[in-house]
Amino acid sequence: AQKITQTQPGMFVQEKEAVTLDCTYDTSDPSYGLFWYKQPSSGEMIFLIYQGSYDQQNATEGRYSLNFQKARKSANLVISASQLGDSAMYFCAMREEPNTGNQFYFGTGTSLTVIP
């Protein structure tokens, strides 16, 4: 079974609108971390936001927020007020805490295009 599932290969959003990128995960461990990364066309991987499995509140970082629904095992990324520079690939990832927390699993990514 896939550890991380991103079901939206591509998304379009109008500039200044909000957009939600979906991510579901699969783990039986009670302690884990969820991450979102951005990969622009230049290729580098940029960390955006982190949510721990025990965190009570949804994580926020500027225009990025993570809609964490533990019972549904979902960790959707919400980007508010989209900008042209947000056009990129977005990857959801999970780190499982056992085994020193070194196993990271990535989804296949969502390509976001912001339309002027």
Added chain:
Amino acid sequence: NAGVTQTPKFQVLKTGQSMTLQCAQDMNHNSMYWYRQDPGMGLRLIYYSASEGTTDKGEVPNGYNVSRLNKREFSLRLESAAPSQTSVYFCASRRFRETQYFGPGTRLLVL
């Protein structure tokens, strides 16, 4: 701080040739990782090193070897390159319980 650096940026190999991808970090991180990224498949973990002197297999280790030379450096070796190893390779590092920081990647083409 340079963060995570990788060399080379690009490489073309012929089938059967060997090469070593170099990675170094200056953030005093304990853990280091090697990933490959293929179209439509996201990033897949090849090997990781939780600390100096230790290495462990990830999801796709076949055809690769690694060396954690010291705390700063973690190299990935392809002993006999195959076309299936054409990919973009990323090195990453992290401190315990923090996020990973990625290098700029190495584009490898095996003919």
